[in-house]
Amino acid sequence: MRGAVPDRARRPDVKLVLLGDMNVGKTSLLHRYMDKRFYHTISTVGGAFYLKQWGPYNISIWDTAGREQFHGLGSMYCRGATAVILTYDVTNRQSLAELEERFLSLTDTANDDCIYAVVGNKTDLTEPIAVRENYEVGCPIHTPNYACQLNSSASPTSCSPVAEREVQKEDAVALYQRILRHKAVDEHLSPPAERMCFETSAKTGANVDALFETLFDMVLPSILRKRSESKASSTIDLEDYGPVTSKPIKGGCC
Structure with missing residues (x-):
């Protein structure tokens, strides 16, 4: 875990979670956005927490492990998520299939109005x-x-x-449409697939900022609604901070 649980002044307004198989580059995407650098990293163990200050708002970003032995933790990390980034490797068709076969069910604990982005990494x-x-x-x-x-x-x-390249953009669009059907969401009331399917390169930085900034813009209504509701209560919801652990979770990324 990166850093300690934030104090009340930096309480997260919303949660964003990255899901995907190992070695698709989830942590590298996050490092590229947060640090503007590319790191050769190792597989994430359990999960890692980041807090992004975006204007006057605080967004918690959870990077999760893709290894199957940590699969059970995924639904816990997704609990209360406002946005989920489902990540695959454009050179590995199986990594796209895994999103639907293993990871989509983990998002059942996310908010009912959760936003989903399908992201193909490693375009470089x-x-x-x-x-x-x-x-x-x-x-x-x-x-x-x-x-x-x-x-x-x-x-x-x-x-x-x-x-x-093993995965084309239209493959990701088809997956996004299946996600909406799985979630029983009206396709006409959801963001169009062309807007929610990204292709990125954590190594070169291509489209990485656009991915995160687009999602941040889209979760702004949830942030404003949550802040408005919180004015009526001073209770701290521990779920905003994700799973509680006695030790920091160390991780790099696949």
């Missing part, structure tokens, strides 16, 4: 990457394709993708 692996050793050092504007653009003699092999 499907993009052409050149042999960059001669260009990266000292190049302040380097991008993954910069060397390929500069080196007109680069061979097709040197610019080939690292991995083949």
